[in-house]
Amino acid sequence: MNEILTNELRDQYLKTLSPEQTDFIRNHVRRGKKTIFANSMAKDKGIVLPEDLNSEEIEHLLEDWVLIDYIDNGFVNPDTPCECGRPLRYQYIVKHNKSNEQRTFGINHFEEHTGLPPNIVKLIKSGFQTIEYEMDELLIKIFNNWNIEEEVPFTLDEDYIYPIDMQKHLDANVPLLDRQIKRVKQQILSLSSGPKREVTDRxxxxxxxxxxxxxxxxxxxxxxxxxxxxxxxxxxxxxxxxxxxxxxxxxxxxxxxxxxxxxxxxxxxxxxxxxxxxxxxxxxxxxxxxxxxxxxxxxxxxxxxxxxxxxxxxxxxxxxxxxxx
Ligand SMILES: [Zn+2]
Incomplete structure (x- = not known):
């Protein structure tokens, strides 16, 4: 699913969510962006890490900038400006691990206000975009009354245990992402394909x-x-x-x-x-x-x-x- 929502529609969809779903999705985006940022900074040093490693772990390695928060203020707010004074809705807050210097900026002035090399900024921005697409995917699925039984046309064993990341989605009443469903399907297919079956995560x-x-x-x-x-x-x-x-x-x-x-x-x-x-x-x-x-x-x-x-x-x-x- 590659559908992208307009800002207006995204806001409309967000308003229809339960508090639990809202929290989950906001957290998913915040954590996702922090991880992308930390992973990109590590990559800049030639360090390749597993993609799902969380940002707190990676930050033990980083001496310079870490993304400490990403905030959606709900509207373009003059009280939450970029470094240059421009009012922002979406704020990125980074901190320098050595000097403790903190900076706040919008995505458009990322490069200007952090001084990070353009290739890294590009890597980070495209990673952020992926996370935003995933948010839209979740919102669209919720709006369309997504149902796991329609997505997974296999009979799951009653005792099938979802991997932890997926169970968290289901607990919060949030649909699974296409990439997660792909994993479930692959797992089930290999379970049913004879002796060389793949095993469940547990x-x-x-x-x-x-x-x-x-x-x-x-x-x-x-x-x-x-x-x-x-x-x-x-x-x-x-x-x-x-x-x-x-x-x-x-x-x-x-x-x-x-x-x-x-x-x-x-x-x-x-x-x-x-x-x-x-x-x-x-x-x-x-x-x-x-x-x-x-x-x-x-x-x-x-x-x-x-x-x-x-x-x-x-x-x-x-x-x-x-x-x-
Ligand atoms: Zn600025």
């Missing part, structure tokens, strides 16, 4: 934990690399030896523990911080995933086996989340 997680946690078995047992890397990430032959041993070098262990203490939960972010602040090896796979990722997971799983940390759910194989007990 099964997947359980399986994933077994796969990557050799410390649950014996500490000397080496993992089967095929289970640990997607095909594109299979190590290049000449680098194969770099992958062994899998144990995390002792000089990084305290740092990993320190980051958990600071509240970093994403293994991918911990890897980036080790490379940035502790000169950890900076080799990456084609996907952008750092090679030390597996070793860091192993160390984190060791902490889990010692009941010092917990593995908290993640939706994909690109990242794993942990926190201290």
């Amino acid at each position: 099964e997947f997680e359980a399986k994933d934990t077994q796969k990557i946690s050799p410390f649950y078995a014996t500490e000397t047992q080496e993992p089967d690399p095929i289970n640990l890397f997607s095909e594109e990430e299979m190590p290049l032959p000449k680098k194969e030896n770099d992958l062994k041993p899998y144990a995390l070098a002792s000089e990084y262990r305290d740092a990993v523990f320190g980051y958990l203490t600071e509240g970093v939960t994403s293994t991918r972010i911990i890897c980036e911080l080790l490379m940035k602040n502790y000169h950890a090896p900076s080799e990456r796979y084609y996907s952008g995933r750092p090679k030390i990722y597996v070793s860091v997971c192993f160390y984190l799983d060791l902490l889990v086996s010692k009941e010092k940390a917990l593995h908290i759910g993640s939706l994909n194989l690109d990242d794993r989340y942990y926190k201290l007990t």
Whole structure:
């Protein structure tokens, strides 16, 4: 669905929502934009991160600008101006992580008031646009009395468990996005296509934990690399030896523990911080995933086996989340 609403129609639709739906959609847009902004700033430093990693995690890595808020004031309000004095309806508020300097501006003066390079501004703006299209998609679906049974022409098992992000939509009485429905369909199709079926997220997680946690078995047992890397990430032959041993070098262990203490939960972010602040090896796979990722997971799983940390759910194989007990 690529329909785009006019500003008038969008406002009209927004007025018909329940408070719960309004909150959900506004939050979806705010969080989405913060994530796009943080991900783009990381990309500018050559860091490729999983797309669904939230902005709070990414911001541990960023030393310069972070988007701290995006506000819809409801109307063009002279009390909420751009840096240059122009009154705004939609306000972006960014903060410089090092200097604490805060700036407020409208999308049109993004580049002028942040001094960010044009290529980054372009990347951020197109990401913002995607989020806005998604808002329109949700509003149009609500207006058209969207119904999940019409969208998913399969009989879902009664005990089918939606992935967490989708369940949040359904709980707030908000339709699913087309990209989410696509995921559900793919999952169901693969469930019904015989022995090589794909697993549901929850099964997947359980399986994933077994796969990557050799410390649950014996500490000397080496993992089967095929289970640990997607095909594109299979190590290049000449680098194969770099992958062994899998144990995390002792000089990084305290740092990993320190980051958990600071509240970093994403293994991918911990890897980036080790490379940035502790000169950890900076080799990456084609996907952008750092090679030390597996070793860091192993160390984190060791902490889990010692009941010092917990593995908290993640939706994909690109990242794993942990926190201290
Ligand atoms: Zn301005």
